[in-house]
Amino acid sequence: MEIRPRNSLNALVTLPGSKSITNRALLLAVLGDGPTTLDGFLDAEDTRIMLNALRTLGLDVLHDPSNKRVEVVGHRGIFPVRNEEIYVANSGTSARFLTAALAFADGDYRLYGKPRMHERPIRDLVDALRQLGAEILCENGNDCPPVKISGRRKEHPASNREATVSGSMSSQFLSALLMVAPLASKQGAVDIRLIGTLVSVPYVEMTLAMIRAFGVDVVTSDDFSSFHFGRNSMYKSPPEYRIEPDASAASYFFAAAAVCGGTVCVPGLSRQSLQGDIAFVDCLEQMGCAVVFGADSISVSRSSDRPLRGISVDMNLFSDTAQTLAAVALFADGPTDIRNIEHVRFKETDRIAATATELRKFGAVVDERSDGLTIVPPNQLLSAVVETYDDHRMAMSFAVTGLRQPGVVIRNPGCVEKTFPEFFAEFDKL
Helix, strand or coil: CECCCCCCEEEECCCCECHHHHHHHHHHHHHCCCEEEEECCCCCHHHHHHHHHHHHCCCCEEEEHHHCEEEEECCCCCCCCCEEEEECCCCHHHHHHHHHHHCCCCCEEEEECCCCHHHCCCHHHHHHHHHCCCEEEECCCCCCCCEEEECCCCCCCCCCEEEEEECCCCHHHHHHHHHHHHHHCCCCCEEEEEECCCCCHHHHHHHHHHHHHCCCCEEECCCCCEEEECCCCCCCCCCEEECCECHHHHHHHHHHHHHHCEEEEEECCCCCCCCHHHHHHHHHHHHCCEEEECCCEEEEEECCCCCCECCEEECHHHHHHHHHHHHHHCCCECCEEEECCHHHHHCCCCHHHHHHHHHHHCCCEEEEECCEEEEECCCCCCCCEECCCCCHHHHHHHHHHHHCCCCCEECCHHHHHHCCCCHHHHHHCC
16 A cells, blocks of 8 residues: 655544553453443454454353444353363454453363464463463463463462562563452452563553452552452443543554644543553654643644654653654654663564664664664655554554655555554545
């Protein structure tokens, strides 16, 4: 797909629901004690994978795509189907969250996915679940899916339970463990302790806020190193739960304003959002854009007399937008340094290596490091055919470059189906 260049923008963009919130809300709803309606539901590949898995497991899930709504009946973590293979494609949230939930179910299960999923580590989560009594293993002995789970779990000798988990590779391991901890609290309190440094802290903050919204109290230490659930912590299904627009998806449209000039406004987001990726606009502000936070909207603007400037930024807390910033960096005066994102090498693709490769096609000089990259934009930008590596964020990020540089072609644009099927239709409206 060739991207059509634009002039100065003036756009109001309505975005789909957050994938991260949607898949968390689905899991919490099925762990609840009754019906919940999820409004603002994201209808995309990753969320359909989660929906289909829950239906395969025999749960009551009614999807109304036209109204962006899903009705779920929670059964307190009981899955009617007790012997099944679950396909998770390359959906990290589905794989991690379902593995954790099924570890406390009464059945035998196998989770598997695409070849790339079978290269994405899950051992840290598996080890933590074993500490809580689960009988679970990585089928190929390589610390990655496929994962086999047996309902014949070992009885835990003590009334209280404790597990440790590493957060250095993915915050999803800790989030998965936290969401299912109430299932392990029937005989006593549960304590989760973190080992090492936690990446992507805002996603854990999101998880905790949603756990509390579904009626479970969790006590956390100030430094996020420990989490305590009281005995018999039980989810109480709220009648309705509203899902925010996707802040990661918003980054591409905010970046469009930065690259083309003009203004883009996204309603439904605010400084109080559950999603840490709204911090991306702070980077754009440092680069020379103006950012306005409304009560229920965020706007990004850049006037033609304000050139973009390169910045140095630690993106550990909002790493899903690192590729977006890399695309914007091509149009900045001076180098841009992105650091502390080594964990994104284990995403849908090695995002640091892939981003560096594609930036060089535009003529940029890129210094790739283990934890990030430094981008020196060229004096004369080149046109490029961008490979996407079956990674939705590669396609959406590099589409931004084509708004200003003619001749930018995105290969395999359909990979955006994973989180934002209508992306290119919405992008074309700018």
